[in-house]
Amino acid sequence: MATINANFLKLKAGYLFPEIARRVRAYSEANPAQASRIIRCGIGDVTEPLPAAAVEAMRAGVEELGRRETFKGYGPEQGYEFLRQAIVEHQFAGLGISADEVFISDGSKCDTGNILDIFGQGNIIAITDPVYPVYVDTNVMAGNTGDADAKGTYAGLLYLPCHPANGFVAAVPNEHADLIYLCFPNNPTGAVASRAQLEAWVAYAREHDAILLFDAAYEAFIQDPAIPHSIFEIEGAHECAIEFRSFSKNGGFTGVRCGYVIIPKSVTGSDGMGGRVPLNQLWSRRHSTKFNGASYPVQKAAAAIFSEAGKAQVAGLIDHYMGNAKLLREACTAAGLSVFGGVDAPYVWVACPAGLSSWDMFDKMLSEAQVVITPGSGFGSAGEGFFRISAFNSRSNVEEVCRRLLALLG
Numbered sequence: 279m280a281t282i283n284a285n286f287l288k289l290k291a292g293y294l295f296p297e298i299a300r301r302v303r304a305y306s307e308a309n310p311a312q313a314s315r316i317i318r319c320g321i322g323d324v325t326e327p328l329p330a331a332a333v334e335a336m337r338a339g340v341e342e343l344g345r346r347e348t349f350k351g352y353g354p355e356q357g358y359e360f361l362r363q364a365i366v367e368h369q370f371a372g373l374g375i376s377a378d379e380v381f382i383s384d385g386s387k388c389d390t391g392n393i394l395d396i397f398g399q400g401n402i403i404a405i406t407d408p409v410y411p412v413y414v415d416t417n418v419m420a421g422n423t424g425d426a427d428a429k430g431t432y433a434g435l436l437y438l439p440c441h442p443a444n445g446f447v448a449a450v451p452n453e454h455a456d457l458i459y460l461c462f463p464n465n466p467t468g469a470v471a472s473r474a475q476l477e478a479w480v481a482y483a484r485e486h487d488a489i490l491l492f493d494a495a496y497e498a499f500i501q502d503p504a505i506p507h508s509i510f511e512i513e514g515a516h517e518c519a520i521e522f523r524s525f526s527k528n529g530g531f532t533g534v535r536c537g538y539v540i541i542p543k544s545v546t547g548s549d550g551m552g553g554r555v556p557l558n559q560l561w562s563r564r565h566s567t568k569f570n571g572a573s574y575p576v577q578k579a580a581a582a583i584f585s586e587a588g589k590a591q592v593a594g595l596i597d598h599y600m601g602n603a604k605l606l607r608e609a610c611t612a613a614g615l616s617v618f619g620g621v622d623a624p625y626v627w628v629a630c631p632a633g634l635s636s637w638d639m640f641d642k643m644l645s646e647a648q649v650v651i652t653p654g655s656g657f658g659s660a661g662e663g664f665f666r667i668s669a670f671n672s673r674s675n676v677e678e679v680c681r682r683l684l685a686l687l688g
């Protein structure tokens with residue numbers, strides 16, 4: 279008899295995005311005349327084509343694989359040296375990170391989920407609420423939680439509520455935690471953490487012998503020069519933090535797939551018997567056992583993001599999306615709504631009109647304006663009463679969404 283991992287049975291059936299898709303499908307079938315008007319600002323996926331520098335490099339990489347003289351088979355599991363070196367030079371200059379502390383992967387979703395492989399059972403896990411659902415669900419699968427209640431809150435997790443009063447940046451808790459997930463700029467709230475707030479988290483982690491799992495997938499969207507892009511800008515983080523980065527949102531690689539993890543060799547965990555083990559070594563073992571490297575043309579394309587042309591093209595993409603975010607912020611404000619985020623992040627986080635729940639607002643926007651948003655409650659119970667609008671769209675779609683928002687609520 280093959281038994282299953284019964285932790286999977288604890289997962290809430292209606293994962294957010296399938297439920298959104300189900301409601302959009304049901305609406306389209308019932309209202310075929312309106313279906314073509316639907317504009318999707320729901321799922322956080324990029325819309326603009328790849329930077330030309332990445333396309334060119336990927337094409338050249340494929341050509342190399344197509345010739346006997348330059349053909350390559352399996353590459354290093356950790357990623358090619360040319361990409362790891364480019365990352366160190368262009369993203370972590372002066373931050374004391376070396377190429378053997380960089381692990382290339384096929385994306386951050388996998389990395390943030392897989393990282394649990396190297397941690398033991400019984401850790402106290404802290405997550406912010408609302409949160410990127412991957413952090414929660416992977417802990418459920420790993421057996422780090424109890425059951426969920428009706429609101430989808432799992433027993434055994436330490437939830438750190440984020441709301442307007444704390445600017446959607448959780449303060450360090452009074453309780454002990456062993457692993458803390460932080461995501462800045464934040465998905466879904468668009469909040470960023472100041473240097474002082476990150477310093478407080480590093481101090482907490484050092485005091486509690488905890489590890490910060492820092493997801494910086496949106497660092498390229500930071501506009502304010504005072505906001506740190508990396509946790510390793512904070513002194514002491516090299517002993518207590520792991521950082522996740524991705525080419526998905528800056529380079530538009532959501533369909534190409536490339537990300538990376540930074541694990542300084544000085545970050546260690548307890549073996550439970552008084553010894554300390556470097557996490558870099560464990561992850562290296564895990565990565566080379568379960569992963570065979572990201573594809574060569576993809577790594578060539580990723581490295582091209584750091585060329586002069588690539589940097590200029592990425593800056594153009596960021597400007598485009600942040601211009602969208604500004605328009606969405608202005609339209610929501612003009613419609614009388616309380617607006618957060620969207621300044622250093624491509625997500626605008628909005629309080630629902632009085633009396634409407636997150637899903638009420640979702641249904642209203644879909645049925646009366648044919649605009650798909652993301653209900654805040656899908657990211658955790660503290661997200662109830664809010665909705666997320668993604669700035670990942672064409673300018674004309676965003677302008678139309680703004681017009682419809684004002685017509686609906688203004």
Ligand SMILES: *Cc1c(COP(=O)(O)O)cnc(C)c1O
Nearest residue numbers: 385386387410465495524526537
């Ligand atoms: C989009 C996103 C990522 C990146 O995921 P990939 O698997 O690299 O595409 C990571 N973290 C968060 C919070 C995200 O929203």
